[in-house]
Amino acid sequence: MSTTAAPDRLGAKAWAVLLVLCGAIFLEGIDISMMGVALPSIRAELGLSTSQLQWVVSAYVLGYGGFVLLGGRAADLLGRRRMFVGWLAVFLVFSGLGGLADDGWVLILARFVTGVAAGFMTPAGLSIITTSYPEGRQRNKALLVYAGIAAAGFSLGMVVGGLLTAIDWRWVFFAPVVLSAILLPAALILLPREEVSPQKKVFDFGGALTLTAAMMLLVATVVRAPDVPVAQTLATLAAGLLLLVVFVAIERRTPAPLIRFGILRNAGLVRANLGAVLLVGSFVGFQFVAVLYLQELRHWSELETGLALMVIGIDSILAPTLTPWLVNRFGNGRVVLGGFAFAAAAYALFLPLGADWTYLAMLPTFLLLGLAFSLAYGPLTIAATDGVAEEEQGLASGVLTTSFQFGSALGLAVVAAVLAAADELTIADFRTALVVPLVAAVLGLAVSAPDLVRRTVAA
Numbered sequence: 001m002s003t004t005a006a007p008d009r010l011g012a013k014a015w016a017v018l019l020v021l022c023g024a025i026f027l028e029g030i031d032i033s034m035m036g037v038a039l040p041s042i043r044a045e046l047g048l049s050t051s052q053l054q055w056v057v058s059a060y061v062l063g064y065g066g067f068v069l070l071g072g073r074a075a076d077l078l079g080r081r082r083m084f085v086g087w088l089a090v091f092l093v094f095s096g097l098g099g100l101a102d103d104g105w106v107l108i109l110a111r112f113v114t115g116v117a118a119g120f121m122t123p124a125g126l127s128i129i130t131t132s133y134p135e136g137r138q139r140n141k142a143l144l145v146y147a148g149i150a151a152a153g154f155s156l157g158m159v160v161g162g163l164l165t166a167i168d169w170r171w172v173f174f175a176p177v178v179l180s181a182i183l184l185p186a187a188l189i190l191l192p193r194e195e196v197s198p199q200k201k202v203f204d205f206g207g208a209l210t211l212t213a214a215m216m217l218l219v220a221t222v223v224r225a226p227d228v229p230v231a232q233t234l235a236t237l238a239a240g241l242l243l244l245v246v247f248v249a250i251e252r253r254t255p256a257p258l259i260r261f262g263i264l265r266n267a268g269l270v271r272a273n274l275g276a277v278l279l280v281g282s283f284v285g286f287q288f289v290a291v292l293y294l295q296e297l298r299h300w301s302e303l304e305t306g307l308a309l310m311v312i313g314i315d316s317i318l319a320p321t322l323t324p325w326l327v328n329r330f331g332n333g334r335v336v337l338g339g340f341a342f343a344a345a346a347y348a349l350f351l352p353l354g355a356d357w358t359y360l361a362m363l364p365t366f367l368l369l370g371l372a373f374s375l376a377y378g379p380l381t382i383a384a385t386d387g388v389a390e391e392e393q394g395l396a397s398g399v400l401t402t403s404f405q406f407g408s409a410l411g412l413a414v415v416a417a418v419l420a421a422a423d424e425l426t427i428a429d430f431r432t433a434l435v436v437p438l439v440a441a442v443l444g445l446a447v448s449a450p451d452l453v454r455r456t457v458a459a
Contacts, residue, residue: 013190017132018142020190021125022149023183024088027176028118029153031095032060032408034161034172036287037306040295041169046104054288054416058409059108063115064122065405066212069258070204071120072398075127077256081191083124088187091117092180099173110173119401126397130385132192140382141324147378148319154373156313158287162306207250207258214243215406259399263388269396272384274447275336276403279376281411282343282440283369286350288415289433293353297425308359314370315377323378332379333448339376340444342368347438355427376444411440 035057043053075083091114098110129146133139164171217240221233251257264270287309294300294308326335346368354361384400385393415433422429 014133014138014142016190017192018129018145020183020186021129022146023179023186024084024121024125025146025150026153027091027179027183028122029150030157030160031114031118031176032057032284033154033157033287034164034175035060036284036291037158037161037302037309038165038169038172039288039291041165041302042107045169046102046107048104050416050420052104054412055108056111057284057288057412059112060115060118061405061408061412062212062216063112064119065115065402065409066215067116067119067208068123068401068405069211069395069398070208072123072127072395072401073204073256073258074120075124075397076392076395079194080124080128080131081187081193083120084128084191085184085187087117087120087124088180088184091121092177092184095173095176095180099170099177115405119405122401123397126381126385126401127393128191130388130393130397135386137328140327143381143385144324144327144378145320147381148316148323148374151319151373151377152313152316154283156310156316158291158309159306159313162302162304162309165302165306204250204254204256204258207247207254210243210247210250211258214240214247215409217243218410259395260392263392263395263399266387268383268386269388269399271447272380273400273403275340275376275380275444276384276400277407277410278440278444278447279340279343279373279380279407280404281407282347282437282444283373283411284408285411285415285440286347286369286434286437288412289419289430289437290350292419292425293430297355297427297430308362309366311363311366312370312373314367315374318371318374319378323374326375327379327382332383335379336376336383337445337448339372339374339379340441340448342375343372344438344441344445346372347434347441351431351434351438353427353431353434411437 039053039056042048042056048056071083071087094110094114094117098107098114101107101110126146129142130139133142160175161172164175217236221236221240251259251261290309291305294305295302300308323335326338346365349368350362350365381400385396388396414436418433418436419425419429
């Protein structure tokens, strides 16, 4: 890609390509968060329990997280543009199927396949950025804009979800179809073509399947723990852990592993991925609690809920403007640490939740969460890809996306398990569930405290 000669500026074509890729990550972010606001309406029409309801979100993130490493590998071997465009089309089709679903299992299946499509599309898009823009200020700027748009989609999706659900929850699925239909031709025209090696491609489908199955079993173990005998919980936990062992064994023997374990000797990448799990997991868990509290305990409408959470979208302004300056001034590590500090403070302020809290009582938490996301999300992305060889940028992007999605599934599963243990949700149950995101944010502080250094250890 042609970029301007200035080391910290992007040319017109570079901005055009970045706009398409940002549109796709905005689509991915908004697709997840819109669903959070729509869940009560989906539950009412399709008759889903709390445990079943969380699978509408978890099916997506598990399909996403389970196949994203294969997606990163496929992008490296088959071509990043090809993977991005092809799976964007699949995303479009199955989003539409979700909107047409009349049964819970059809909806959950559609969400799973949509997640798989995102698992191939997202690392391809991220690796287009990391291979098209030179490392340094240009790449950092592109990544921070990209991460800022992703965070904006994640937070603004709650507002859009509220607006669309007020019409009909099915529009939460049809809106991504419209956006995908706009992005698809733009991607075909603008994304750079690349040379793809004619040599035979080997893919680790066994690794992808065992990783996905392990994740699903582990999440199901957490979600179903309050409803099943202890022996069954232990059995599914053991099965999930066994599949992880099988996954490691497959990766060590296959000639084309999903993940080359040597890359994990990159200290910055490992810390960034742990931070990603904790950052997104805490937020998704908090969102699930907040939406159920506002809609099912306080009886706020979907629109009122979306508007209440809209202030979190301040990250869409701060991430591409304030965060790049802070990273250049203080470095990734300190900025990420500040992000987790704001997140921990936000969840702590929400912990004494009252049955009749005013919006002004909730506002500090929402503002701090928007600030936390703007500070932590982009720098984590930079830390996870800096210093990684070009031929493994798809892998590094896939590992990071896996962490984001597994964090989402795990945070949601733990919170859903806490709430599902109650016969009827009370304010005390919501307070108990709120401990989960607070603990995750504090752990994020512990992970980032030693400093997410940008220097990497040779793999």
